[in-house]
Amino acid sequence: MDRISEITRNTNETRIYMKLNLDGSGKSDIHTGIGFFDHMLNSFARHGFFDLTVKVEGDLMVDTHHTIEDTGIVLGQAIARAVGDKKGIARYGSMLLPMDEALVLCALDLCGRPYLVYDLELDREKVGELETEMVREFFYAVSYGAMMNLHIKQLSGFNNHHIIEAAFKAFARALDGATTFDPRVTGVLSTKGSL
Ligand SMILES: [Mn+2]
Numbered sequence: 001m002d003r004i005s006e007i008t009r010n011t012n013e014t015r016i017y018m019k020l021n022l023d024g025s026g027k028s029d030i031h032t033g034i035g036f037f038d039h040m041l042n043s044f045a046r047h048g049f050f051d052l053t054v055k056v057e058g059d060l061m062v063d064t065h066h067t068i069e070d071t072g073i074v075l076g077q078a079i080a081r082a083v084g085d086k087k088g089i090a091r092y093g094s095m096l097l098p099m100d101e102a103l104v105l106c107a108l109d110l111c112g113r114p115y116l117v118y119d120l121e122l123d124r125e126k127v128g129e130l131e132t133e134m135v136r137e138f139f140y141a142v143s144y145g146a147m148m149n150l151h152i153k154q155l156s157g158f159n160n161h162h163i164i165e166a167a168f169k170a171f172a173r174a175l176d177g178a179t180t181f182d183p184r185v186t187g188v189l190s191t192k193g194s195l
């Protein structure tokens with residue numbers, strides 16, 4: 001069964017096309033209009049072995065808020081649709097990812113209940129054109145769109161580019177782990193019987 005989702009979402013603020021293949025090879029084609037955000041989504045695809053196409057036309061004449069938040073909503077929905085009924089998958093994933101001086105933990109549970117715990121200390125206003133306060137908004141939108149419990153915690157680091165990139169790569173690896181099929185799992189991994 002293909003674990004591929006394709007979403008088009010158009011509003012007065014953003015026009016988004018996204019295609020996600022959870023069982024890809026890390027190929028990406030990302031155009032959001034925000035260079036550093038493209039770099040992060042490319043890293044997410046590459047390090048999670050996802051194939052990801054993202055085309056966004058956002059109201060960047062306002063700022064980057066709608067573009068990043070709405071891309072997060074759609075990525076979350078794309079993840080939820082691609083994982084489908086969650087039968088046979090590991091459900092949990094985690095990664096402790098180093099990038100030079102930065103060390104970021106990501107742990108997630110595809111449990112059907114959204115929750116974000118976010119603890120990155122970013123002291124610059126922007127990295128490139130990306131407003132650093134939008135990193136939290138992005139992961140919040142992803143966690144709600146995908147209905148996942150998502151923890152992102154910085155253990156060390158001071159370079160904002162490294163910390164954010166480590167967070168995206170840690171998220172990619174944790175999601176790759178959570179969506180991997182575990183042959184020991186029959187049905188869904190829950191005593192409730194559904195996720
Ligand atoms: Mn980089």
